Amino acid sequence: MRTDTEHFRCEIEDGIATLRLDRPDRKNPLTFDSYAELRDWFRALSYDDSVKAVVFGSNGGNFCSGGDVHDIIGPLTKMSMKELLAFTRMTGDLVKAMLGCGTPIIAAADGVCVGAGAIIAMASDLRIATPEARTAFLFTRVGLAGCDMGACAMLPRIIGQGRAAELLYTGRTMSAEEGAAWGFWNRLVPAAELDDAARDLAARIAAGPNFGHMMTKTMLNQEWSMSLDQAIEAEAQAQAICMQTADFTRAFEAFAAKEKPAFEGD
Known part of the structure; x- marks a missing residue:
């Protein structure tokens, strides 16, 4: 930037x-x-x-x-x-x-x-x-x-x-x-x-998962114009996408090792 x-x-x-x-x-x-x-x-x-x-x-x-x-x-x-x-x-x-x-x-x-x-x-x-x-x-x-x-x-x-x-x-x-x-x-x-x-x-x-933060910000804005059913479905899709990130795997591995995860945004 x-x-x-x-x-x-x-x-x-x-x-x-x-x-x-x-x-x-x-x-x-x-x-x-x-x-x-x-x-x-x-x-x-x-x-x-x-x-x-x-x-x-x-x-x-x-x-x-x-x-x-x-x-x-x-x-x-x-x-x-x-x-x-x-x-x-x-x-x-x-x-x-x-x-x-x-x-x-x-x-x-x-x-x-x-x-x-x-x-x-x-x-x-x-x-x-x-x-x-x-x-x-x-x-x-x-x-x-x-x-x-x-x-x-x-x-x-x-x-x-x-x-x-x-x-x-x-x-x-x-x-x-x-x-x-x-x-x-x-x-x-x-x-x-x-x-x-x-x-x-x-x-x-x-220090957090910036891809996850991006998704959170996106959904906070988009869900203004959604019904509750639409919002729940949109969040299901968003969370499934986040579950494919390396940050999600890192968080699990760090939790299993009783360590703090180091998020990299991927």
């Missing part, structure tokens, strides 16, 4: 990629270019087995302040419908790429996590935050609908229909404590411990 990214920071170590938006002076807003580069990076990730987990981290005490007011929102007011649709499809394609990359993604949010930043956290598989994290889906605050980048489909599944409706209609801020109680955040940690907590969780995932 590329680490020479232009519009966000990317570091890869021990199979863990850490991404950070890199405009801390503006609370890390997104631009047209950073949207596109993130989309392309996650699309490429689906073809790269060397990265076993991704941490989308904070920078300068904030996660992401959403679309840049001057670089995105201003120009949008002057675009044609065709241009606007191309933009909204591009932002949705970032979410699709995150969901479809096959690699578990951990959002580690401190401070501001709003607008498209809240969507990036929502589209991640696991979410850790600090008590200072402030999350808001601001779209109605700028005269738009709350249905942005899959929010009306995904947020209710995470926190419930009524809670999601309140946040999406009002654009109000969800406190870190609310987010943890509602299940949006998996847990809260002090700001000084955020990076280590996310890294430790990523390392635990990276």
Whole structure:
């Protein structure tokens, strides 16, 4: 995977990629270019087995302040419908790429996590935050609908229909404590411990069977639109495939020898 990214920071170590938006002076807003580069990076990730987990981290005490007011929102007011649709499809394609990359993604949010930043956290598989994290889906605050980048489909599944409706209609801020109680955040940690907590969780995932993790992520996403019977059958097929992997054999042999398995992803 590329680490020479232009519009966000990317570091890869021990199979863990850490991404950070890199405009801390503006609370890390997104631009047209950073949207596109993130989309392309996650699309490429689906073809790269060397990265076993991704941490989308904070920078300068904030996660992401959403679309840049001057670089995105201003120009949008002057675009044609065709241009606007191309933009909204591009932002949705970032979410699709995150969901479809096959690699578990951990959002580690401190401070501001709003607008498209809240969507990036929502589209991640696991979410850790600090008590200072402030999350808001601001779209109605700028005269738009709350249905942005899959929010009306995904947020209710995470926190419930009524809670999601309140946040999406009002654009109000969800406190870190609310987010943890509602299940949006998996847990809260002090700001000084955020990076280590996310890294430790990523390392635990990276040490596991990454083919199995890919299958888990795939089924978590695909089963939204399945009946229970279809989901059970799909999982039967997925698990049978996983049972053909060398990692499954390694796990059995390690268990029999009373050792810890060393998964290799094949």
